[in-house]
Structure formats: C-alpha cells, structure tokens
Amino acid sequence: MGVGFGNHAEIGCEVTIDGIMTLFERGYQVISKSDNTVTFTRWTRFRRAGLGIAYVTDHRPISRRELPFLALLEPIDPEGGARWYYFVDDFTEWRRRYR
Numbered sequence: 001m002g003v004g005f006g007n008h009a010e011i012g013c014e015v016t017i018d019g020i021m022t023l024f025e026r027g028y029q030v031i032s033k034s035d036n037t038v039t040f041t042r043w044t045r046f047r048r049a050g051l052g053i054a055y056v057t058d059h060r061p062i063s064r065r066e067l068p069f070l071a072l073l074e075p076i077d078p079e080g081g082a083r084w085y086y087f088v089d090d091f092t093e094w095r096r097r098y099r
Contacts, residue, residue: 023040026042027042027043028040028041028042028052029041029042029043029044030044030050030052032066033066034063034065034066035060035063035065035066036056036057036058036060036062036063037054037055037056037057037062037063037066037067038054038055038057039052039053039054039055039066039067039087040052040053040054040055049069049088049089049090049091049092050087050088050089050090051086051087051088051089052086052087053076053084053085053086053087054066054067054073054084054085054087055083055084055085056083056085057083062085062087067087067089068089068094069089069090069091069093069094069095070087070088070089070094071088071089071090071093071094071097072086072087072088073085073086073087074086074087
C-alpha cells in the first residue's frame with residue numbers, strides 16, 4: 001500500500017513515514033490538506049499566523065481555504081514547474097493590505 005496523487009507515482013508507506021518523521025524532527029508542527037493544497041507548517045500562532053511550505057496537487061491556484069490570510073507565497077523553484085511554495089499566512093498583514 002502507498003500514497004499517491006492522481007497520475008503521480010505511488011509512494012511506499014516506509015518512505016512516507018520517514019519523510020513525515022524528518023519534517024517533525026526539523027521543526028514542522030502541522031501537516032494538513034484542503035482542496036488541492038497540502039501544507040507543512042513550521043510555525044503557527046492560533047491559525048492567525050503561520051509559515052512553512054505548501055504543495056499544490058494540480059495546476060489550480062493554491063487553496064485559500066487552507067491559507068486564508070496569505071501574506072507571502074514564493075515558488076521554491078521558479079523554473080521547475082512551481083508546485084512547491086514557501087508561504088507566510090498572517091492575519092495582521094492580510095488585514096493591513098486588504099482593509
């Protein structure tokens with residue numbers, strides 16, 4: 001058994017578990033998914049602010065339900081298809097910009 005997204009290659013359970021454990025060991029606290037976006041949050045403050053990395057499973061825009069107060073979104077590899085992003089989710093900054 002493994003984990004897969006649509007037409008992508010299946011990933012074995014051991015690889016998945018090792019990857020998740022490595023993220024937790026490196027300080028990532030929350031892994032979640034909503035719509036087409038999987039987030040790996042390194043720091044969060046009561047869902048009003050957070051930062052980490054996000055993976056988009058298809059070519060639609062990143063899920064605003066997963067990151068409602070998106071203040072910064074930068075592709076990790078701008079020339080590599082841009083499915084992995086650094087993000088900052090910050091209610092205070094979002095409110096200041098869009099008030």
